[in-house]
Amino acid sequence: MAYELYYWPMIQGRGEFVRLALVEAGADYVDVARRGANGIPKMRKLMEGGRLPMPPFAPPFLKSGNLVVSHVANILLYLGGSHGLAPKAEASRLWLHGLQLTITDFVSEVHDTHHPLGPTLYYEQQRAMAKRRTDEFWKLRVPKYLGYFERMLKRGGPFVMGRKLTYVDLSLFQLIEGLRYAFPKRMKRFEKNVPRLLALRDRVAARPRIKAYLASDKRIAFNEHGIFRRYKALDR
Amino acid sequence: MAYELYYWPMIQGRGEFVRLALVEAGADYVDVARRGANGIPKMRKLMEGGRLPMPPFAPPFLKSGNLVVSHVANILLYLGGSHGLAPKAEASRLWLHGLQLTITDFVSEVHDTHHPLGPTLYYEQQRAMAKRRTDEFWKLRVPKYLGYFERMLKRGGPFVMGRKLTYVDLSLFQLIEGLRYAFPKRMKRFEKNVPRLLALRDRVAARPRIKAYLASDKRIAFNEHGIFRRYKALDR
Numbered sequence: 001m002a003y004e005l006y007y008w009p010m011i012q013g014r015g016e017f018v019r020l021a022l023v024e025a026g027a028d029y030v031d032v033a034r035r036g037a038n039g040i041p042k043m044r045k046l047m048e049g050g051r052l053p054m055p056p057f058a059p060p061f062l063k064s065g066n067l068v069v070s071h072v073a074n075i076l077l078y079l080g081g082s083h084g085l086a087p088k089a090e091a092s093r094l095w096l097h098g099l100q101l102t103i104t105d106f107v108s109e110v111h112d113t114h115h116p117l118g119p120t121l122y123y124e125q126q127r128a129m130a131k132r133r134t135d136e137f138w139k140l141r142v143p144k145y146l147g148y149f150e151r152m153l154k155r156g157g158p159f160v161m162g163r164k165l166t167y168v169d170l171s172l173f174q175l176i177e178g179l180r181y182a183f184p185k186r187m188k189r190f191e192k193n194v195p196r197l198l199a200l201r202d203r204v205a206a207r208p209r210i211k212a213y214l215a216s217d218k219r220i221a222f223n224e225h226g227i228f229r230r231y232k233a234l235d236r
Numbered sequence: 237m238a239y240e241l242y243y244w245p246m247i248q249g250r251g252e253f254v255r256l257a258l259v260e261a262g263a264d265y266v267d268v269a270r271r272g273a274n275g276i277p278k279m280r281k282l283m284e285g286g287r288l289p290m291p292p293f294a295p296p297f298l299k300s301g302n303l304v305v306s307h308v309a310n311i312l313l314y315l316g317g318s319h320g321l322a323p324k325a326e327a328s329r330l331w332l333h334g335l336q337l338t339i340t341d342f343v344s345e346v347h348d349t350h351h352p353l354g355p356t357l358y359y360e361q362q363r364a365m366a367k368r369r370t371d372e373f374w375k376l377r378v379p380k381y382l383g384y385f386e387r388m389l390k391r392g393g394p395f396v397m398g399r400k401l402t403y404v405d406l407s408l409f410q411l412i413e414g415l416r417y418a419f420p421k422r423m424k425r426f427e428k429n430v431p432r433l434l435a436l437r438d439r440v441a442a443r444p445r446i447k448a449y450l451a452s453d454k455r456i457a458f459n460e461h462g463i464f465r466r467y468k469a470l471d472r
Contacts, residue, residue: 054331057338057384069330071337078330094305094314095290101307102293104337108344109354116352117365118345118372129353129365136354148293 003029006043007060011226012174012219014107015060017072018079020170023213025083031218033059073100076167085167092161099152099160099168103175106145110178111227113137113234123224127233134234138186142179146194153196158203165204172197173204178228183235239265240299242279247462248410248455250343251296253308254315256406259449261319267454269295309336312403321403328397335388335396335404339411342381346414347463349373349470359460363469370470374422378415382430389432394439401440408433409440414464419471 003022007015009031022029033039046063047055056070062078069078077097080086086096111119116133117126149160149172156162159169176197179187191198204210213219222228239258243251245267258265269275282299283291292306298314305314313333316322322332347355352369353362385396385408392398395405412433415423427434440446449455458464 054327056334057381061334067327067330070334074330074334074337077333091290091303094303094310097313098292098306098310101310101340104340105344108341112348112354116354117369118348118352118377120372120376133353136356140356141354145293 001065003027004032004063005029005060006032006046006063009034009039010220010223012178012222012228013060013226014072016174016220017103017167017171018060018062018075019218020174020210020213021076021079021083021085021167023209023218024165024167024170024207025079025085026209027079027083071104073097073104076100076171080167085165085170087161087164087166096161096166096168099149100171102145102148103168103171106141106175107227109137109141109145110182114229114231123229123231127231130231131233134183138183138190142190143193146175146190146197150194150196153200157196158200160200165207169200169204170210173201173210176201178222181222182228182230184230185235237301239263240268241265241296242268242282242299243296245270245275246456246459248414248458248464249296249462250308252410252456253339253403253407254296254298254311255454256410256446256449257312257315257319257321257403259445259454260401260403260406260443261315261321262445263315263319307340309333309340312336312407316403321401321406323397323400323402332397332402332404335385336407338381338384339404339407342377342411343463345373345377345381346418350465350467359465359467363467366467367469370419374419374426378426379429382411382426382433386430386432389436393432394436396436401443405436405440406446409437409446412437414458417458418464418466420466421471 005015005018005022007013033043043059046052052068054068056068058070060072060075061068061070062075069075080096087093113134114123114130115126116129123130152160159165160172205214222230224230241251241254241258243249243254269279279295282288288304290304292304294306296308296311297304297306298311305311316332322329349370350359350366351362352365359366388396395401396408441450460466
């Protein structure tokens with residue numbers, strides 16, 4: 001039976017980290033909210049309708065038969081085991097999940113660059129603050145997070161767990177793509193600091209299934225409704 | 237062998253969610269950074285020293301022999317299984333982990349109330365923005381998050397998984413305590429909306445091991461360096 005992925009249909013957003021894993025795994029899945037006009041109502045109903053014994057708080061969530069898994073890192077933990085995208089040994093499995101949770105935190109900080117006052121005001125209402133937060137982000141947070149992953153790659157590579165690709169590598173690819181989209185000038189200056197991450201990005205992009213996916217219209221284009229947004233004022 | 241918990245010694249912070257689980261489990265643990273002056277250097281060395289094959293990004297992390305687990309939700313996932321603080325069935329286990337990850341997101345938004353411009357500026361440098369973000373937080377985010385958990389309790393209770401306490405119940409206790417500390421006036425007005433969460437809070441506080449812990453000097457007092465901070469300007 002096909003997996004059902006529930007996520008907003010107009011953005012890559014957090015759902016994209018799950019989509020990349022499903023694609024690389026060659027898994028059969030339906031992107032429910034992108035299939036027809038009743039997709040979003042169906043998603044809302046599952047969350048609020050009282051039909052599920054264990055309803056999720058927010059998208060993305062993945063349905064596999066009666067099983068429902070929510071939160072990106074949790075979904076990847078679940079998929080990783082059954083699709084060879086994670087190691088079997090407990091210590092490695094837990095470390096990998098920790099890496100993904102670090103990526104979760106970073107993604108949240110990326111979102112804060114354009115929405116430092118929270119998700120309930122428009123970007124235009126908080127532009128001045130967004131500029132300030134973005135400066136801090138690039139000065140201190142990007143070097144800290146990406147520097148950590150670069151160090152992890154330095155210990156072996158070419159993937160974070162060594163020779164075998166995991167779901168974390170797919171997520172790191174997405175981070176690089178997103179930063180290049182949202183902050184082309186800042187990222188261009190920064191890239192010299194993370195050569196191994198860039199090589200990893202290229203390696204992921206060249207995987208046959210990922211390559212075909214990126215070239216297809218299944219890959220939603222980056223836009224200014226997702227996590228990574230290109231605003232001129234924030235890219236100096 | 238005792239667990240080693242690594243976390244900042246002067247705050248409850250994110251580490252407290254782990255401490256509560258260790259206490260309730262009756263587990264033998266050492267709060268490493270609180271034991272003598274070399275605690276923090278020891279913690280930093282583990283993170284940066286290159287000695288660990290799989291080093292964590294940030295505290296809190298838990299060491300169990302050679303196993304190192306980082307991120308609160310990941311540590312609780314790990315502890316839950318071996319200490320009866322989580323169900324065994326896969327669907328329930330994944331749902332519970334999803335609930336904890338929702339708590340992680342909420343905790344991050346709590347932190348943003350006093351630091352909307354990020355962790356690198358002092359509160360005093362961002363007070364005006366903090367006021368605005370806090371208003372949004374109480375108007376929209378607290379009702380959304382706590383309303384969700386209240387609904388989950390309405391389906392059975394007295395605990396989120398039903399009759400048996402899990403690590404998520406301990407974390408919900410900590411959220412209520414934290415909100416009461418940081419925003420006494422706002423929380424007092426809000427509490428009528430979440431009677432089941434309050435009953436859960438009382439139930440957790442009355443557990444013998446938790447009760448003894450809260451009364452001991454092992455429980456660090458809330459203060460203005462942690463996640464939940466009491467600032468007069470933010471509590472109206």
